[in-house]
Amino acid sequence: MAYVSLIAACGQCGRPFASNPAYVPSLRLADGRQLIFCRACVEAANPERERRSLPPIVVHPFASEPQEI
């Protein structure tokens, strides 16, 4: 078996972190770039989302685990 982790900078705080590319919270921009977000930034953003009546972003339990390939 083989595994892969995506190591890239968070689109909000810029801190590099390891994630599972299939489950990490992400956002595709109009120019085609895709940003990923670390758990701390997602959790920090959720109270503001709730204030705006937006559903909170739920981080998948495997978002930080290596992906089997």
Ligand SMILES: [Zn+2]
């Ligand atoms: Zn972050």
